[in-house]
Amino acid sequence: MGRAEERRARQRGGRRAAPNGRRSADGTGRGGIRRLFTWKKILGTFFGLCLLGMGAFIVLYMVIDIPEGNADAELQGNVYKYSDGSIMARRGYNREIVDLAKVPKEVQRTFVAAENKSFYKDSGVDLRGTARGVLNTVSGKGAQGGSTITQQYVKNYYLTQEQTVTRKFKELVISLKLDREKSKDYILAGYINTSYYGRGAYGIQAAAQAYYRVDAQDLSVAQGAYLAALLQAPNQYDWAIASDTGKRLVQERWNYVLDNMVEQDWLDRADRQGLKFPVPKEPKADPGLEGQTGYLVEAANAALKEQLVDQGTAEDLEQAKAMVDLGGYTITLNIDKKKQKALEQAVKEKLTSRLDPKKRDVDADVQAGAVSVSPKTGAVVAMYGGVDYLKHFRNNAVRDDYQPASTFKPVILAAAVDQDAETQDGVPITANALYDGTSGRPVVDGTRKVGFSPPNEDDRDYGEIDVQESMNKSVNSVFAQMGIDVGMAEVVKVAGELGMETEGMPAVPAQTLGTMGASPLEMAGVYATLGNHGKRVTPAVVESVEHKDRQVEFPDPIGDQVISREAADTVTSVLTGVVDDGTARVSVKENPLRNGQQVAGKTGTSDNNKSAWFTGYTPNWSPRSACSARTQERQAGPDVPGGRRRLPRQRRWPPAEIWAAYTFGVMDKVTRFDLDTKQGAAVKPSRSPSVSQSPSQTPSDEPTSEAPTTEAPPETSAPPTSEAPSPPPTSEPPTNTPTSGPPTTEVPGGGDDPENADAER
Known part of the structure; x- marks a missing residue:
């Protein structure tokens, strides 16, 4: 049958057998596939899925509320200072939450420049970054960056660090709601106070002390840019332990942060050119309770607990103790560092250096306690509680079981x-x-x-x-x-x-x-x-x-x-x-x-x-x-x-x-x-x-x-x-x-x- 005849047969409703090589397994050919996957059906399916996704998202948005914050994300320690403001000791979790107002504005912006330039304008989410993260999670490729500051804060404070699709969707919904209900300053403060910076430091205040021995309010823009850069890889970018590659990468990111600030008109270009990379100080072990420090910390805690009860903040000393143990206190003592050392030296010179329990058994039983008070101000400027808090726990300076x-x-x-x-x-x-x-x-x-x-x-x-x-x-x-x-x-x-x-x-x-x-x-x-x-x-x-x-x-x-x-x-x-x-x-x-x-x-x-x-x-x-x-x-x-x-x-x-x-x-x-x-x-x-x-x-x-x-x-x-x-x-x-x-x-x-x-x- 020629082509003309074939065409006429089709017009009369007839059908010519398809060649063997073009017949489908179910007896249909290309025409059947085309009839099954038409553009209309594909578009309809796509829009249907979109509507289904939107509906599911609306349901999730209605169902998922902003949860209670993760208490662990706000755990703090107590910081104890001498009268001159220098650190005496830290106890508990190394985090000290500070108000955003205490962080210089240009330092605040280093974190925005590092993580989320559109932070002040966006709705709190990065849809492309979130979609990419979901796909990588589903495909098993692991964590994926690119989320906003709001999303990172939600992950740190309201959720967990687990990489699941469910957690990703929760993060998206909560971020949108949080952005609508809270100010940008509230979110930024939460972010910089809950993030981990390495060296055991949680939050910007602990990080400022750990890397530069200053309070957050005294950070320079260059130092702030380094801390902001750290958040990407705290251990890899810690200058004290970083490899040559790590040091190169953190300097590149430090430059990236400052360049973004110039781009956003947050930093003058001339000032930017004058900034030098602020090499952090060497790590320093947190002051412990050895020597006299434990006695001083113990005395400060006792005074704080009594005052919490006296002013009605706590019902009794047991409740006051629980409040102090939760941390978050910065306690400045009246102890004068020089006078404290002088008192310790006096006890050593006049008593403890003369004791020799190996030669005289009675010398093992001799202890000392001393307190120095200013009659003009009432300040306890020095205190000696015993040979060493880690060896003799009871403070002889405050124990009252000996006759005067x-x-x-x-x-x-x-x-x-x-x-x-x-x-x-x-x-x-x-x-x-x-x-x-x-x-x-x-x-x-x-x-x-x-x-x-x-x-x-x-x-x-x-x-x-x-x-x-x-x-x-x-x-x-x-x-x-x-x-x-x-x-x-x-x-x-x-x-x-x-x-x-x-x-x-x-x-x-x-x-x-x-x-x-x-x-x-x-x-x-x-x-x-x-x-x-x-x-x-x-x-x-x-x-x-x-x-x-x-x-x-x-x-x-x-x-x-x-x-x-x-x-x-x-x-x-x-x-x-x-x-x-x-x-x-x-x-x-x-x-x-x-x-x-x-x-x-x-x-x-x-x-x-x-x-x-x-x-x-x-x-x-x-x-x-x-x-x-x-x-x-x-x-x-x-x-x-x-x-x-x-x-x-x-x-x-x-x-x-x-x-x-x-x-x-x-x-x-x-x-x-x-x-x-x-x-x-x-x-x-x-x-x-x-x-x-x-x-x-x-x-x-x-x-x-x-x-x-x-x-x-x-x-x-x-x-x-x-x-x-x-x-x-x-x-x-x-x-x-x-x-x-x-x-x-x-x-x-x-x-x-x-x-x-x-x-x-």
């Missing part, structure tokens, strides 16, 4: 002068008032004996003695009677007003010996109040606290006038005599670094010689401070079987030496007290030598002339080798002390070790 002993005597005198109290004979109690200093003399209230007869140290009798000399020599019998004369309830009341913890403290005569518990921090506050002319000083460890979600305001450490200025200044005047003529004469007065500086202070040794003290202060207008130092025996524990041990006699004098080495070491000028009183050693000549000042009547904190050679000063006699202290440093007084004066060593204060104190407690 004779350092409590000034409180009794303060109450007497403030209340215009009188002796049993009706004579006003002043520095010149006379008392019976007989050891073991029964204390009387009128004609009634009160059942308390405290002995003086070494059971010494002083006969008739005035208050000034009684304070110098720490005569127990005098101050026990004075407590009754004032009224023990009034003494306890004044103690509380000066800063001691008096809740539950019984107003009994035995308290005149300082038998209650007290910490060096507590006693430093009491003496700072005396040094502040009677205006209450509450020691403040923390200067300020910052947190993104809450305000924490600490009260003024300087409070009201709690005792009269005359009473406070009278005590100060009397306490200068303790330094110049009494139990602290050798360790403080004769210190060659003193240079004429006026000092008020008091020694103390608790019952059974479990602790030794010196608390003193200098004029409050000077840049120095009141300081309380204590040495103590170690509590019972797994390494101290059997309980407490007596503090060796040779280990009782270091507190005053620690105080003097620290105070005179940080002294920058010599100052004098401005006293509103006509009493005491500071405002009148010392009493001329009398029988009470003869060797047999030396201050009870000094050894007697009959003292055995085993207890003689280290400078003049060699103690037994089993308990001998190391030779004192060259700053000790010369050994050729005039024979008319007291010996040149300091031993426990008078009446600090009463035999019947426990029975009267």
Whole structure:
């Protein structure tokens, strides 16, 4: 059949058999395929799928809400700073969320230039990038970049890092909704605060510190561009560990970021040309809790928790602890870095370097605690809590389970002068008032004996003695009677007003010996109040606290006038005599670094010689401070079987030496007290030598002339080798002390070790 016939056959409805090579398997040919896949059907299917996808997206948009943020993405640590702003320690997660307003505008824009130039104009999503990511995920090619800042923030904060199609669609929907509901600044702040920058740093503040040792608010545009470049590959681009290739790539990306800023008119071209690549600093380990740092951090946390409760932010200390543990606090302490080092050095020089537990077992039980407080501001400028926080966890500077002993005597005198109290004979109690200093003399209230007869140290009798000399020599019998004369309830009341913890403290005569518990921090506050002319000083460890979600305001450490200025200044005047003529004469007065500086202070040794003290202060207008130092025996524990041990006699004098080495070491000028009183050693000549000042009547904190050679000063006699202290440093007084004066060593204060104190407690 020819072609013409074939054509006519088709017109008549006939059909010619198709050639064998062009017939389909189902008996149809090309015409059937064309009829199955027509353009109309293809377009219809495409639009149908589009409508189906749009419908599915609408459903997803309606169903998927912006979820709660991932709590882990906002986990923060706490940052602790010295008073000069330098970092003391970091605890917890290395992230510190900062407000976007604290990040310079040009630094903000480095991140936009690096990741999403259209950020300020787009709807929060990159459809092409998202589609590409979905296809790569389906095909198994792994993660695909190209998403917007909004999408990256959604992934970091609201979702997870898993690479699934479901997560991609959620990311798209949430990003669109977030862009509509939140400002661009909110999204950018979330992005730079939740991103990981390497070196264990989460968020821009931690990154700024990790790479450039500055706060985010102090970053330059060049530094910001480097941090923005890091986000692409934090480990590969960390300059400290990057390979040559990594360094080349990060510099290329740094240039890319800055060029984009010029393109967006965010950076002047001339300024851009002047920028040099800011090589980051070497990695630095986060400060830990070793040494004194742990004690300081612990004290700061305690103060913060108490304030959260006091201001009503937390219901109790347990809730406050949970809030602090969540992190996000930047805590600036009042600790002065130089004074802190000076106090640590003083303890080492005067105590710990002399201890040798291998030669003397008792040396293993000796500990120290000290606090320095500014009487003018109340700031705790230095604190020594123990040999090392990682070895001895309890802070000796704040523990209050040791007796303050004779350092409590000034409180009794303060109450007497403030209340215009009188002796049993009706004579006003002043520095010149006379008392019976007989050891073991029964204390009387009128004609009634009160059942308390405290002995003086070494059971010494002083006969008739005035208050000034009684304070110098720490005569127990005098101050026990004075407590009754004032009224023990009034003494306890004044103690509380000066800063001691008096809740539950019984107003009994035995308290005149300082038998209650007290910490060096507590006693430093009491003496700072005396040094502040009677205006209450509450020691403040923390200067300020910052947190993104809450305000924490600490009260003024300087409070009201709690005792009269005359009473406070009278005590100060009397306490200068303790330094110049009494139990602290050798360790403080004769210190060659003193240079004429006026000092008020008091020694103390608790019952059974479990602790030794010196608390003193200098004029409050000077840049120095009141300081309380204590040495103590170690509590019972797994390494101290059997309980407490007596503090060796040779280990009782270091507190005053620690105080003097620290105070005179940080002294920058010599100052004098401005006293509103006509009493005491500071405002009148010392009493001329009398029988009470003869060797047999030396201050009870000094050894007697009959003292055995085993207890003689280290400078003049060699103690037994089993308990001998190391030779004192060259700053000790010369050994050729005039024979008319007291010996040149300091031993426990008078009446600090009463035999019947426990029975009267």
